[in-house]
Amino acid sequence: MGLSAMFGIRPLPPGGRSRKRATRALFISHGAESTPEGRSLRLLRRWLSPSQREQFGRRGYFEVIGSDSGKRYRIHAGASVNVCEIDERGCLQEGLCFMPIGALPIGDVMLAQKIALETCEREVRAVARRFTPNGFHFRQARPLG
Amino acid sequence: MAIQIVMDRTGDSRHLFNSHDAQELAKAEQRFYELTKVGFTAAIRTGPGQVCQIRSFDPNAEETVFFPRLVGG
Numbered sequence: 001m002g003l004s005a006m007f008g009i010r011p012l013p014p015g016g017r018s019r020k021r022a023t024r025a026l027f028i029s030h031g032a033e034s035t036p037e038g039r040s041l042r043l044l045r046r047w048l049s050p051s052q053r054e055q056f057g058r059r060g061y062f063e064v065i066g067s068d069s070g071k072r073y074r075i076h077a078g079a080s081v082n083v084c085e086i087d088e089r090g091c092l093q094e095g096l097c098f099m100p101i102g103a104l105p106i107g108d109v110m111l112a113q114k115i116a117l118e119t120c121e122r123e124v125r126a127v128a129r130r131f132t133p134n135g136f137h138f139r140q141a142r143p144l145g
Numbered sequence: 146m147a148i149q150i151v152m153d154r155t156g157d158s159r160h161l162f163n164s165h166d167a168q169e170l171a172k173a174e175q176r177f178y179e180l181t182k183v184g185f186t187a188a189i190r191t192g193p194g195q196v197c198q199i200r201s202f203d204p205n206a207e208e209t210v211f212f213p214r215l216v217g218g
């Protein structure tokens with residue numbers, strides 16, 4: 001008896017994986033709208049530029065330009081260890097860990113990070129903890145955009 | 146109607162007010178300064194995806210978002 005049969009695991013039919021992913025994305029974007037996470041993500045989407053919204057939906061992150069240095073930053077879905085400076089080729093540089101105090105939902109944290117970097121980058125850099133980014137920090141877990 | 150959106154653990158708290166009503170406007174102004182005094186940052190949208198931080202109450206702002214003080218993680 002194979003392991004799949006032993007544990008009752010049925011292989012997905014062709015196309016099943018993408019349907020499962022689409023169903024999950026649909027649930028997140030519609031079913032969870034009334035939760036704190038859903039409300040915060042809806043607010044975030046409204047405040048993103050069209051290109052940031054598109055990028056967030058497709059890639060799970062969006063990019064902003066620092067108000068003081070003009071540097072580009074990538075804000076990934078997450079509430080901490082989710083912001084990284086990127087160079088002109090899009091390569092990850094220094095990671096910045098900062099967030100608003102209080103246990104805010106992800107969308108609120110990301111919106112606060114966007115506003116802060118776009119309006120008071122110097123203050124952000126003064127409080128942020130630095131980290132060296134790697135693939136683990138920025139794995140795309142699910143489409144939230 | 147104008148709106149002040151204060152981020153909190155429920156997602157946000159929303160305060161609608163009529164900016165043509167002096168009493169409601171005064172209440173909104175009071176809320177603005179109470180929040181910024183305790184460290185909240187206030188921001189408004191100036192265009193699609195464009196944001197601007199404000200340090201004094203703007204009676205013409207249609208939508209103002211407040212988020213708590215930032216700290217390093």
